[in-house]
Amino acid sequence: MSGKDSKAIVVRNLDCGYDQKAVLRGLSFEVREGEIFVIMGESGCGKSTLLKHLIGLHAPSAGEVVFLGRDFSRAQGPERHEMQRSFGVLYQGGALWSSLTVAENVALPLIEHTALAKDLIDDMVMLKLALVRMDAYAHLFPSELSGGMKKRAGLARAMALDPKILFFDEPSSGLDPPTARELDDLIKRVRDTMGTTLVVVTHELASIFAIADNAMMLSKESQGIEEIGRPAEMAEHSPRERVRQFLNRLPRAHSGETAIYVKN
Amino acid sequence: MIQSRWDWYLDFMDEVPVTSVDAALAAPPLLRVQEEHGSLSVFFQGDWTWRAPQPALLALEQGLAKGVKEVCCRTEGVKQWDSSLLALLLRLRRQCEEAHISFRADTLPTRLKRLLDEVPRIRSPKEPPAAQAGLFKSAGQKAIGFFESAYRTLYFTGECAQALAKVCRFPKALRWPQCRMVMQECGPASLGIVGLVSFLTGCILAWQGALQLRQFGAEIYVADLVGVALVREMGPIMVAIVLAGRIGASFAAHLASMEASEEVDALRTWGFSPVQFLVLPRLVAMTCMMPLLVLYADVLGIAGGMVVSVGFLGVARSAFLAETWQALALTDLRVGLLKSLVFAAGVAGIGCATGLKAERSVDGIGDATTSSVVKSILFIIVVDAIFGACSQPSIRL
Numbered sequence: 001m002s003g004k005d006s007k008a009i010v011v012r013n014l015d016c017g018y019d020q021k022a023v024l025r026g027l028s029f030e031v032r033e034g035e036i037f038v039i040m041g042e043s044g045c046g047k048s049t050l051l052k053h054l055i056g057l058h059a060p061s062a063g064e065v066v067f068l069g070r071d072f073s074r075a076q077g078p079e080r081h082e083m084q085r086s087f088g089v090l091y092q093g094g095a096l097w098s099s100l101t102v103a104e105n106v107a108l109p110l111i112e113h114t115a116l117a118k119d120l121i122d123d124m125v126m127l128k129l130a131l132v133r134m135d136a137y138a139h140l141f142p143s144e145l146s147g148g149m150k151k152r153a154g155l156a157r158a159m160a161l162d163p164k165i166l167f168f169d170e171p172s173s174g175l176d177p178p179t180a181r182e183l184d185d186l187i188k189r190v191r192d193t194m195g196t197t198l199v200v201v202t203h204e205l206a207s208i209f210a211i212a213d214n215a216m217m218l219s220k221e222s223q224g225i226e227e228i229g230r231p232a233e234m235a236e237h238s239p240r241e242r243v244r245q246f247l248n249r250l251p252r253a254h255s256g257e258t259a260i261y262v263k264n
Numbered sequence: 265m266i267q268s269r270w271d272w273y274l275d276f277m278d279e280v281p282v283t284s285v286d287a288a289l290a291a292p293p294l295l296r297v298q299e300e301h302g303s304l305s306v307f308f309q310g311d312w313t314w315r316a317p318q319p320a321l322l323a324l325e326q327g328l329a330k331g332v333k334e335v336c337c338r339t340e341g342v343k344q345w346d347s348s349l350l351a352l353l354l355r356l357r358r359q360c361e362e363a364h365i366s367f368r369a370d371t372l373p374t375r376l377k378r379l380l381d382e383v384p385r386i387r388s389p390k391e392p393p394a395a396q397a398g399l400f401k402s403a404g405q406k407a408i409g410f411f412e413s414a415y416r417t418l419y420f421t422g423e424c425a426q427a428l429a430k431v432c433r434f435p436k437a438l439r440w441p442q443c444r445m446v447m448q449e450c451g452p453a454s455l456g457i458v459g460l461v462s463f464l465t466g467c468i469l470a471w472q473g474a475l476q477l478r479q480f481g482a483e484i485y486v487a488d489l490v491g492v493a494l495v496r497e498m499g500p501i502m503v504a505i506v507l508a509g510r511i512g513a514s515f516a517a518h519l520a521s522m523e524a525s526e527e528v529d530a531l532r533t534w535g536f537s538p539v540q541f542l543v544l545p546r547l548v549a550m551t552c553m554m555p556l557l558v559l560y561a562d563v564l565g566i567a568g569g570m571v572v573s574v575g576f577l578g579v580a581r582s583a584f585l586a587e588t589w590q591a592l593a594l595t596d597l598r599v600g601l602l603k604s605l606v607f608a609a610g611v612a613g614i615g616c617a618t619g620l621k622a623e624r625s626v627d628g629i630g631d632a633t634t635s636s637v638v639k640s641i642l643f644i645i646v647v648d649a650i651f652g653a654c655s656q657p658s659i660r661l
Contacts, residue, residue, distance in 0.1 A: 098626045114314040116348055123351035123358075143625045161314065162346035 007066075008033040008165055008197035009054070014063035014073075016046060016053045023049045025223045027063070029216055036191050036198045036211050041218035041226070042246065047201045048092075050218070051169055054199070055089055056080070067165065085113050087165040088158030092173060094150030096142035102153045103129065103138035109160045128156040147174045151183070165197045172204040184210045205249060209235075217243050291343055292316055297323045304332040306356070309341030312349035328359060334366040420617045423539040424547060431544060439545050446549035450511050451556060457510065461502050462561035466490055466568025469498065474577050483577045487587035490569030495596045496655075499562045501648055503554060504607035508640035512615035515546055516636035519619025520629040528620065543616040547609060554608035555601045562600070599655050603648065610643045 009031040016024040023046040031037040039047050052058045054065055056072060065073040072083050096105045103125050110121045129135040132152040142150060151171065158166055168187070172180040184207050191198055202208060208215055212231050219226040219242070227234060227243050235247035245252060291310035298305045304327045310316075328335070337353060353372075360367040397405070431438045473489040519542060522528050528538050566588060573579040615636045622632035 110314070114348070115317060116314055117318070120318075120348065120351050120355055123354045124347055127347060127351055127354065143623075143627070 006033050007031065008035070008068055009037075009199065010066040011054070012064050012066070014050075014053065014065065015061045016049050016058070017061060018049070018058070022061070022223060024218065027225060029225065029228060031197060031199060031214075033068075033197055034191060035213045036187065036200065038208050038212035038215040038231070039199065039201045039218065040203050040208055040215055040246070042203070042220060045218040045220040046223070047203070047218060048169060051167060051199075051201050055087065055167055056084065085109075085161050086163055087167060088161065088163035089167045090151065090154045090158045090169065090171060092170045093147070094142065094145075094154035096145075096150055096153055096157070098142050101139055101141055102134060102145070102156075105142070105153060106157045106160050109157065113161060124160075125156075128159055129153070131159075132156045148176070148179050151175065155183075155186075163196070165199065168198065168200040168202070170202055170204075171200060172202060172207050180204070180207065181210075187211050205247065208247070217246060293319055294341075295319045295321065295324060297327045299327055299330065299332060302332050303334040303336060304328065304330075305336045305338060307341060308337070308339045308349065311344035312342055312352070313344055313346045314348045318348070318352075324356070328363060328365065332365060334368055335360050336368040337372055339372055416621065417617070420539070420613070420620075423537070424543060424613060427537065427540045427544045428547075430540070431548075437540065438548060439541060443545040443549045446511075446546050447553050449514075450507060450550050450553040454507065454510060454553075454557060455560065458503055458506055458557050458561055459564050461506055462494075462499065462565040463568040465498050465502055466494060466565035466570075467572050469493055469565075470569040470572035470577075474572070478577075483573070483579055484583060484587055486569065486573050486577065486579065487584045488591035490573075491566055491588040491592050492596055494565040494569070495562050495592060495600045497600075497648065497652075499558050499565055500600050500603040500607060501644060502565075503557045503561050503604065504611060504644045505641060507550065507554060507557070507608070508611045508615075508644065509637055511550065512611040512640045513633045513637050515612065515615030516619040516622070516632045517629055519616055520622035520632040523620060523622055524624040524629060538620060542620075543613070546616055547612045550612035551605060551608040554604045558600060558604040562597075599651065603651055606647055606651075607644055610647065611640045614639045614643060 007030050011030070012028050014024070014027040015022055016027070027050070039050060041047050049058075053060050056065075060073055063073070064071050067083055067086065070079075070083060072080070075083055096102070097108070100108065103122075106125045106128055107121055110116060110124060111118075114121070116124070126135055126138065129138055132155050134149065134153050134156060137145065137149060137153075142153070145153065151174075171183050171187070175183065187198055187200065188211055198211075200207070200211065208231050214228060215231045215234065216228045217226040217234075218224070227238055227240055229238070231247060234243050236244075238244050238247075244250070293312045293316050294307075294309040296307040296309065298307070306324060306327075335356065337356065339349075342349065357367045357369075359365075427437075469490045470486050473486045474483055477483055477485050477489075519528070522542070528542070531538050531541055570581065570584050570588075573584050574581050618632045618636040618639065622628040
């Protein structure tokens with residue numbers, strides 16, 4: 001294992017956007033190995049956009065993303081494929097492949113990326129499903145699952161290749177409070193015992209305070225980072241009013257200009 | 265329950281160094297088997313991860329086949345690992361259970377043993393027993409399905425008629441901005457493909473007609489053939505098929521995705537009729553635009569026939585036009601335009617209906633799109649055949 005201070009993810013001068021339209025500019029931040037790093041911010045500030053650029057779904061227009069010392073943003077061909085196997089992603093709605101059963105969803109990465117025997121893969125699949133309490137539903141198709149079950153199955157699939165980094169896109173959304181709390185506990189324990197680096201995109205305050213070692217707040221206005229720090233400290237002592245408002249769930253102070261458009 | 269399982273799994277993971285993403289595999293995984301007094305000791309050594317080629321398990325299987333009474337696993341020599349090792353241990357234990365061999369796990373780390381104890385409680389999937397559908401049952405189900413489908417179609421048609429009547433009384437009830445957008449998509453945006461298809465259809469008709477008529481020295485009658493066939497049959501059919509693929513399918517996909525994302529439910533909750541809001545603008549737009557497209561297609565199709573006749577068959581342009589003018593009756597145009605109205609209503613209605621009753625899934629959207637195109641083309645052909653039968657000279661419209 002690497003040292004405590006080694007960096008799992010290093011982002012330098014990253015520009016994110018779609019179709020020539022910049023959403024975020026010049027982002028630079030680091031995520032330590034074994035850390036739970038939360039990306040937060042108001043709706044539309046580019047949290048999910050940043051996640052898509054981090055995991056390589058969109059190519060950044062500038063800057064670089066380094067995973068465990070290797071530049072992912074410029075990696076091509078086999079090297080890129082190898083790096084893609086080193087991280088898992090739990091998408092917001094689970095993103096299970098609808099034509100495959102739950103078990104087949106978890107098995108597919110193992111079948112495609114490993115040379116393990118089929119019966120061993122079957123055992124690994126059932127093991128991962130048992131850990132997220134989905135073993136009894138292995139034969140069901142995603143359309144037959146509830147939202148929480150889809151998320152659990154998605155987590156089993158994200159862990160299929162025992163990744164070193166796990167990304168979560170809005171893990172608590174659509175879950176009832178006890179289930180969301182259970183997922184938060186799982187996230188913490190994965191970090192505590194396995195040393196997995198976790199990057200969680202969320203704006204659920206309860207989750208942020210419960211799990212985050214460090215949190216980064218994005219700003220819609222400046223298209224960049226508002227602040228990085230420990231959530232509890234930021235909530236109390238942040239010099240930025242927007243950060244305190246966000247973390248303390250306070251209403252925004254409006255400026256003098258009206259935002260209401262009256263049509264005659 | 266989930267908490268305890270995670271405890272064991274994660275504590276187990278914590279005991280042995282977890283494999284690093286970019287860590288070079290220092291030692292390949294090795295499996296050594298040693299048999300002594302009916303007890304088989306299995307030594308795991310090296311890096312046991314899915315990245316490493318798994319060693320052959322032949323020695324292990326041979327050892328098990330020798331009739332040993334006990335298997336003892338030892339993992340002290342393991343340096344890196346992941347869940348592939350755990351799965352292998354699970355598999356070995358299952359084999360031992362099947363062969364009534366004692367599986368000793370006491371030499372394994374305590375927490376791994378606890379995890380292994382927990383895993384038999386993995387609930388096997390409870391698949392429902394496959395229903396035995398007999399001949400009568402499946403025939404009955406099909407019949408019920410047919411009548412249900414017919415009822416839904418009638419109900420939908422009634423809803424459309426009701427909404428249309430409302431729009432006739434209160435024209436503002438129609439969402440004109442959306443209707444104009446659909447008109448733009450059906451009409452001007454379709455001119456290119458409709459023009460190309462019609463022009464080539466005219467060319468093909470002229471060629472095929474000329475091959476036969478030339479035998480009688482009657483090439484000039486190619487104009488009659490092209491003109492009448494296009495205006496009465498091919499023009500409306502080709503335009504309807506193009507719009508079924510281009511527009512009807514997009515109606516189905518759009519409404520199916522709205523159904524999947526609960527947008528249609530939101531309309532119903534607000535007391536808005538989905539037929540009024542979603543179907544009618546599309547129906548009206550398609551019904552307005554298709555006759556115009558058919559006229560355009562007729563002109564281009566006849567132009568295609570003329571290009572072939574004048575360019576390759578030696579027919580004079582003025583003779584071709586005069587013959588076409590003489591051959592065509594107003595009734596032909598009327599039949600063609602009437603067909604186009606029915607086709608338009610059918611294609612738009614089928615596209616919207618299949619979209620609205622689609623399953624709320626990714627597959628549902630795909631199925632609705634395919635089904636819409638297939639049903640629309642079937643509808644076009646069947647309705648055209650009915651028109652053909654009804655518009656014979658004896659019962660000419």
